[in-house]
Amino acid sequence: MLDMKFVRENADAVRRGAELKKTPADVNAVLALDEERRSLVTRVEELKQQRNSLSEQVGKLMKARENADSLKQQVRELGDEIKGLDERLAGIEPQLREMLLGIPNIPHESVPPGESEEDNKVLREWGTKPGFDFKPLPHWEIGEKLGIINFEQGAKISGSGFIVYAGGGARLQRMLINFMLDMHTSQHGYQEVLPPYVVNRDTMTGTGQLPKFEDQAYCVKPDDLFLIPTAEVPVTNLRREEILGDQELPLYYVAYTPCFRREAGAAGRENRGITRIHQFDKVEMVKMVRPEDSYKELETLLQQAEDVLQALNLHYRVVEICTADLGFSNAKQYDLEVWAPGMDRYLEVSSCSNFTDYQARRAGIRFRRDAKAKPEFVHTLNGSGLALPRTMIAVLESYQRADGQVTIPDVLRPMFGRDIL
């Protein structure tokens, strides 16, 4: 969320930002409620000051064994008035917070303007589309033929949108996860964490999944816990409500987790195969950095995600997301889209975002530059490094052979132990 003071002092910039994002946001209503809150606070604090000093006098009188009844009565009446005002405040404050949460982060000035995702800008391409002397199959056909992806079993035991990897498929998936984690920890300086896959309501709220997207999450009802939709949720919340030391920054976390998404409303789209499933694996990078470094850190984050694709020798392109397609909390975002020759299209495998202080304010993640300095909010970033199903799609489809077999990418061979699936 944005800082109330910032909204008050930069109302126009906030309005413009929401417009650019095509997100309706009633800034005036927020300003009005803020005004009301402040006048209420001022009044109630005055009354409390009176109560405190009168109450102190009561104490003195009673100690001196003098009669304090009329004073007591006076304080009691003050107390009633305070109670009323406090209750009104207690009603307004959550409402104000909620309205503030409805205002999106402001896009960075470098973000290209746009009307829809059509206006996203392809910045560059890496590698070339692989050529085939046969018609490349889509991954679901490869998967079924080789018996490494089983859709029926997934549907049987869990439901549509769940899959079972078997044999070389399961093994390849595990190797890919290993490979990514190893790269990010040993070459990119990340600390690996293995968080819980189920989190509480506060955690889901801290990163913004709740209350707005409750219908997208799987809920463990008796315990009011939620299956994580991405590792971003537990990992970003690791430091929730903390004040970090300057020497701790920048913090780089990488986590492998499964991700669970109900995808309510997404059913029936052109999502054959495993492009969009309810449970998938992902390696996620999360950064907490000093504000002045965040845009530089976004570039390295992007590069680190690209490194994975390059090591796997998969053709991809880098897309700069335009203002209209930018996520609600994002100030700037790049997507990596990998080429899937069997599907004849690009698939988003990574999304690298700079949230500036928007997410950190909501989650209360701060740092102190030195012992005397005021705490400041960190900037948070995250990026997939990478999403497994779509990486798997790209590998299967790009490395397929005329005989139906799939070659194992060079970098994975030592780990995998053989050169075909």
Next chain:
RNA sequence: GGAGAGGUGGCCGAGUGGUUGAAGGCGCUCGCCUCGAAAGCGAGUUUACCUGCAAGGGUAACCAGGGUUCGAAUCCCUGCCUCUCCGCCA
């Protein structure tokens, strides 16, 4: 799951109704001292919000939420968490 104990500032640790935002110690910051350092001495050391041009003033917070009271870190209730013992279990 059963029984018990406990949750106070960066840390340790006092505090059971009235200038206690909180003793004392440690740590940390600044200053003095020193060629420099240590020791020693002195000062300072939570956060959020409101108000003010500023200096400053004020309110709130001792796990969280309610309650009692003129007044609560201190009393009562509920919840959460931690620890110990028992049970169960990958």
